Amino acid sequence: MSTLAHTMMTAARHAADSGLAGPGELDRYPYAETPGSDRVGVPHWDGADIELSRVGRRAAGSRGRGLHGQLVQQLGQMIVSGDLGADRPLVPEEIGQRFEVSRTVVRESLRVLEAKGLVSARPNVGTRVRPVADWNLLDPDIIEWRAFGPQRDDQRRELGELRLTIEPLAARLAAGHGRPDIQQRLTDMVEIMGHALGQGDAITFARADHEFHALLIQVAGNRMLEHLSGIVSAALQVSGSPITACDRPSETCVAHHARMVEALAAGDATGAENAMRQLLTVHPEVERVVPAPREH
Structure with missing residues (x-):
């Protein structure tokens, strides 16, 4: 594990009171690993939705x-x-x-x-x-209120559809704007996600996932795309529900992130785009978050 990734992973779950970290902030939490954190056990995701919801509510309330x-x-x-x-x-x-x-x-x-x-x-x-x-449906407050109200399913679906439009394009563009520092950071995020998966740490997994996608869009080199994705990113932070690229942490999710990093390093725009598209459409609730095309 890299030094940077290890520093980031030394995390105490009490920092969840601060809400999900923004880009570049994952390593700023003064975490301490819990006893036995090096042991890989069976992940426990029960209640993850509720806990992440509380995180979102606290962040929004602030x-x-x-x-x-x-x-x-x-x-x-x-x-x-x-x-x-x-x-x-x-x-x-x-x-x-x-x-x-x-x-x-x-x-x-x-x-x-x-x-x-x-x-x-x-x-x-x-x-x-x-x-x-x-x-203003892109307003972070309104997204949060919809996410916790009767329109929760519509909010999740709409955000999923928006991401499916934006992020594959961002991945394609990012493959042509390689930066060693960003490439290393993306690699670290994948490593953190894999480690968090083994620990059953849904909070750290979500933070690393969020930073991965924020970094990817930043390096795409399109300011208009970055502006639009910034709204979506803020919406994901305050929404409270785990609307990350992976609806549930899994080995498949980590593998897609890893393949994307490999494609970016190789300058493979098509490969990076395909990896992102697969990532956004493979999770268990794909039918609800990213539905099949509507019949006209």
């Missing part, structure tokens, strides 16, 4: 500060879940009384929700919930 952030979170969840509809206006006085906050806090929160496309304020009409077609 984005809003104080009463204002809390109210945005509460109202946003109620709107996305359908508890607040367009049948009646959102009256600031009623909201303030219900949540025991000032009118200033209510007004600022409604402005945030308006910027996200969830509500609109008009003279003589008041503030009302807008149709779903007007929502």
